[in-house]
Amino acid sequence: MPAGTAHTPPDRYAVFGNPVAHSCSPWIHGRFAEQTGEQVHYEAILAAHDGFALAITAFHDAGGKGANVTLPFKELAWELAGERSERAEQARAVNTLVLRPDGTRYGDNTDGVGLVRDLVTNHGVDLRNAAILLLGAGGAARGIVAPLLEQRPARLVIANRTPERARQLAEGARALGPVTACGYDALGNERFTLIINATSAGIQGARPSLPDALPVADAVCYDLMYGAAPTPFLRWAAGKGARLTMDGIGMLVEQAAESFALWRSVRPDTAPVIAALRQQRG
Numbered sequence: 001m002p003a004g005t006a007h008t009p010p011d012r013y014a015v016f017g018n019p020v021a022h023s024c025s026p027w028i029h030g031r032f033a034e035q036t037g038e039q040v041h042y043e044a045i046l047a048a049h050d051g052f053a054l055a056i057t058a059f060h061d062a063g064g065k066g067a068n069v070t071l072p073f074k075e076l077a078w079e080l081a082g083e084r085s086e087r088a089e090q091a092r093a094v095n096t097l098v099l100r101p102d103g104t105r106y107g108d109n110t111d112g113v114g115l116v117r118d119l120v121t122n123h124g125v126d127l128r129n130a131a132i133l134l135l136g137a138g139g140a141a142r143g144i145v146a147p148l149l150e151q152r153p154a155r156l157v158i159a160n161r162t163p164e165r166a167r168q169l170a171e172g173a174r175a176l177g178p179v180t181a182c183g184y185d186a187l188g189n190e191r192f193t194l195i196i197n198a199t200s201a202g203i204q205g206a207r208p209s210l211p212d213a214l215p216v217a218d219a220v221c222y223d224l225m226y227g228a229a230p231t232p233f234l235r236w237a238a239g240k241g242a243r244l245t246m247d248g249i250g251m252l253v254e255q256a257a258e259s260f261a262l263w264r265s266v267r268p269d270t271a272p273v274i275a276a277l278r279q280q281r282g
């Protein structure tokens with residue numbers, strides 16, 4: 001063991017959310033630390049709904065080196081970051097904070113790149129020239145629009161229950177690529193190669209109500225949500241003959257790996273962690 005290691009406390013990281021007890025991030029980062037030998041301690045911290053800024057400041061003052069931020073604090077974290085990556089700027093949401101020794105905070109958003117890496121690297125889905133349908137226009141959707149367009153798809157259609165929100169999201173991303181917006185009713189029999197569910201309908205055990213005529217056979221269907229059982233959207237997609245259905249476990253681990261790499265300049269191997277997490281969740 002190198003001199004001094006035995007007495008050097010590990011660097012502290014944490015995920016902040018409300019609720020946060022369900023978070024898999026401490027477990028995932030624990031596996032990354034074991035695998036890479038990085039001296040990292042990662043915990044979950046419950047922040048009061050009106051206490052996020054205070055909680056982050058206290059953690060930073062106590063020597064915390066970095067934080068992940070989950071619901072409902074991603075927009076607030078964006079506000080609290082003095083400096084931000086371009087992808088965080090585009091998403092107007094931050095899921096990763098670097099807490100610098102000089103007291104400043106750098107904000108990044110690794111959600112979109114996590115999704116893209118899961119699709120492209122882990123599952124071999126070709127996004128170049130793909131026809132992508134994105135369902136939802138809330139915070140989760142906002143975080144992935146720019147990274148998807150960066151892959152140069154043939155088109156990206158954002159559809160939402162409230163079409164106006166989809167229109168606003170598309171408007172903000174127009175400069176980045178071929179993006180349009182509509183309501184679910186306006187989806188006809190146009191074929192998509194990839195359909196991504198970024199709505200929170202699954203939390204209520206529901207799914208977006210899409211027209212029966214929408215061709216799903218041969219499409220890859222991805223749900224940002226995950227659970228022990230397939231989500232309502234993925235059950236529906238499988239019933240319609242989707243080529244491949246995937247939940248958000250891979251994205252969860254990939255966004256964590258991107259945060260870890262940002263903090264530690266070491267990229268962990270995600271495949272064994274995804275496999276172990278899947279097994280653990282049954």
Ligand code: ATR
Nearest residue numbers: 136137138139140161162165199200201206207208
């Ligand atoms: P998040 O940050 O998880 O995206 P959000 O910003 O509240 O949360 O957005 C939730 C998204 O899920 C929205 O696109 C919402 O549609 P509306 O904009 O029309 O509200 C969508 N959503 C939630 N429940 C839904 C349901 N039962 N059917 C279809 N879409 C739903």
